[in-house]
Amino acid sequence: MHSVDSHTLDELQIQSRSSKEGSILQFFDYAKTQGGQDVLKQLIVKPKTSLPEILSFQLLLKSISQNIEPWQLNVSRAYIAAAESYYASNISYTMSQDVFKHWVDTFFYSRRHPAEFYLVQSGLTATLMLMRGMRDLVFRFENEPIPEDTQDDFAFLRKFLLSDSLNSFFKTKDDQLSLSSVFYRDYFFRVTHKDSFRRLLDICYTFDAYVSIALTQRKYNLSFPEFVENETVFEAEKIWHPLIKNATPNNFVMDHKIPLCLLTGANTSGKTTFLKTCGVAVYLAHLGWPVPASKMRTSFFDKLFTSIHLSDNLELGYSHFYNEIMRIKDIAEALSREDKCFVIIDELFRGTNQEDAFHCSKTVVDGFSNHFNSAFLVSTHLYELLEIYKTSGSISFRCFKTKITGTDFENTFQIEEGIASEKIGQLILKKVGIPELLQKHISTSGNVSK
16 A cells, blocks of 8 residues: 555544544554554554565564564563663763773763763663563574564574673673673673664564554454455454444445445434544555454555545635545546545535535546446435435445434444435434523523514
């Protein structure tokens, strides 16, 4: 999949737009370290660009999830943070490449600035604790298969952590380091092997991020999707939205011979949530991550587009309707390049009057329904539009129905075949007491002048 634009990432809440808003990133964040959280942030905005990449990363995460304990680093978060601070330390009493000058400079610095030199000592202690923990992790995999995506990292760890120099470091207890030992170790880590030190930290964080995804998969029983080649497929069993508490799972199938699904339902029926659910699942699948469904089959898509929460762009002078037009243009350009697209649109052309919306929507639906290489999931309230396509062989209909009883209603949140025609806007208006509030003003202010 090509990179996904910020608009779609925001609409699917892949990352938080504010501290009060939940996100898919937070859902997967069980990282032990700040560095692990940073790696997660990098991974979640970079879909894999080919199917082999996805399948390879799936194998890695499956391997970790099936046997997660060997991948977990038995070093406290505080020690890892201290090692990172030590690596990035600006205590530059000397960075001389000459070992004798380094020793002399360090000796005098330790006498003149004992408090700052203590930071070097404590940083070294934390670093050695981290390296012992990483070495133990490597030993756990002596008789375990190593996923292909991490073989280079394990080869580096073995070479670095099992070197003669580090073996000699591990023989001395950290609280028994002499001043000369501190000099030598500091020179080793912050001068001659600084690049290796950096790579070890990065591997530590990368493994932490991988374990975080695997922990989420196990906790919520997520599944790894199956990718189908040579057809346009999207099928999901018991798919649910990870940011909604007690979300209702749904089964959904898009026939590979019918590229476009028109979705209907009353306000609050669950349409928008379902659209986002499908978008999140498709996106996660193209990261190589597990998805919130008991089972899922999908094609590899080149592009993912959503149009769910468009608004006016005051800075550019664009109205809501013009923003809708520009979004459709982006999709049309991708389709004209023959990109395989997964497109999600919530209520086509809501930013204009009903007559305009009908004609514009018909043009777009006619165009989408001819692209059998892509998949389109579109919701609409334009029932006159639905009438036109009832007998179309390239359009399917799904809906969320609402049970209305007198002045009350109940949403099932279950997707069904067909078209929903319930209208509950007035019921919602009455349910929240708006008519009474407006009438109250009239009754308390006396007769209204004619």
